[in-house]
Every structure is written in structure tokens, then in C-alpha cells.
Amino acid sequence: MIKTKEGIVQDKKILVAYFSHPGENAVVGYVDPGNTQLLGREILRVTGGNEFFINPVNPYPVDYDSTYEKAANEQKYQIRPDYCDDIRVEEYDIIFLGYPIWCGDLPMVVYSFIEKHNWSGKVVIPFITHEGTGDAGTYDRLKFKMSGAILKGGGFNMTGKMARTIEGLQKLNDWLRSIDYNEAMSRANVAY
Numbered sequence: 722m723i724k725t726k727e728g729i730v731q732d733k734k735i736l737v738a739y740f741s742h743p744g745e746n747a748v749v750g751y752v753d754p755g756n757t758q759l760l761g762r763e764i765l766r767v768t769g770g771n772e773f774f775i776n777p778v779n780p781y782p783v784d785y786d787s788t789y790e791k792a793a794n795e796q797k798y799q800i801r802p803d804y805c806d807d808i809r810v811e812e813y814d815i816i817f818l819g820y821p822i823w824c825g826d827l828p829m830v831v832y833s834f835i836e837k838h839n840w841s842g843k844v845v846i847p848f849i850t851h852e853g854t855g856d857a858g859t860y861d862r863l864k865f866k867m868s869g870a871i872l873k874g875g876g877f878n879m880t881g882k883m884a885r886t887i888e889g890l891q892k893l894n895d896w897l898r899s900i901d902y903n904e905a906m907s908r909a910n911v912a913y
């Protein structure tokens with residue numbers, strides 16, 4: 722049993738794992754923390770889960786153009802960048818997985834994380850930020866990549882610009898309430 726900051730009793734172990742790029746970003750300019758990280762932090766606040774930041778061993782550049790160039794090259798050659806440390810996903814029941822859309826796909830370092838773990842029987846709930854392409858088909862792609870996982874939530878996504886607003890966080894909370902990922906959660910009254 723886990724009691725969250727809201728006093729909600731969870732009977733499932735929750736992990737919030739995500740990648741996010743602090744630095745120059747599309748539309749919002751230079752930001753730190755990144756857009757996906759803001760959503761991740763709010764999910765952590767509401768659920769009382771544990772955090773795992775997918776932190777690339779070789780950080781991405783700060784400026785947008787260099788980051789884009791590096792990301793596009795990794796995608797072209799299907800590189801799987803290393804990330805620092807790791808987390809025993811096997812110990813969790815529910816994993817929120819957050820990422821920005823990069824070049825119409827998941828950032829390759831998120832594939833590194835996915836491919837290192839066994840997702841069988843895990844409830845996986847993706848949350849995504851982008852600047853126009855929506856989830857870019859990644860929610861459906863995850864169904865193939867995460868063999869045995871139970872995907873929930875429909876691929877919640879919003880623009881990075883929206884993620885940086887109160888309205889965006891309210892939408893996130895509405896979605897969290899709607900997905901009933903934990904029976905206790907459905908009784909929650911999480912006011913923002």
C-alpha cells in the first residue's frame with residue numbers, strides 16, 4: 722500500500738519513467754525542465770510513483786538544430802544510445818512512459834530503455850509531448866515493441882507549449898482521472 726501526497730491509497734507500484742530534453746526546443750525556446758518532464762513531475766505528484774529519468778550517457782546539445790541533426794542521424798542508423806544507471810522495471814506494476822516526439826518517432830534512447838526490459842504483464846501508460854504531429858503513431862508502435870505489455874491510456878499527448886501551462890496540467894489531471902489505471906485512482910479527487 723502506498724499513500725500518495727493527495728492521501729490516495731495505491732495498491733500498485735508505480736514507476737514514472739521518461740526522457741526529456743532540457744535546452745532549446747521547438748516553439749517554446751530554451752527550457753529547463755523540458756516539456757515532457759513537466760508532465761512527468763505532475764504524474765509523480767499525483768500518483769506518488771517513483772521516478773526514472775532516462776538520462777543519455779552522451780547528453781544532447783543544447784541548441785535545437787544540433788539536437789535535431791544528432792537525433793535524425795541516430796534514427797537513420799537505428800542507433801541505441803546508452804543511458805545512465807537503470808531501474809528494475811520488473812518490480813513495478815504500472816509504468817508511465819514519457820517521451821517527446823523526435824523526427825516522427827520515439828527518441829532512440831527511449832528504444833534503448835524499452836529493449837533492455839521485459840514488459841510482460843506490465844501496465845504501460847505512455848504520455849507524450851510534440852509540436853504538431855500528435856503521437857505520430859508511436860502508441861501503436863509500442864504495442865509491437867513492448868511484447869506482453871498491457872498498454873493503457875490511448876497515448877495521451879499534448880503540445881510542449883500546452884504542457885507548460887496550468888490548462889495543460891489540468892488536461893493531464895483529467896486524463897489521469899479518466900483512465901482508471903488503479904481502482905483507488907478512480908475514487909480520487911485530484912484538484913489542481
Ligand SMILES: Cc1cc2nc3c(=O)[nH]c(=O)nc-3n(C[C@H](O)[C@H](O)[C@H](O)COP(=O)(O)O)c2cc1C
Pocket residue numbers: 740741742743746747754755756757758785788789790792793820821822823824825826850851852853854855880881882
Ligand atoms: C530533435 C527534435 C525532433 C523533433 N521532432 C518532432 C516531430 O517530429 N514532431 C513534432 O510534433 N515535434 C517534434 N519536435 C518537438 C518536440 O516533440 C516538442 O518540443 C516536445 O515537447 C519536446 O519535449 P521535451 O522538452 O520534453 O524534450 C522535435 C524536437 C526535437 C528537439
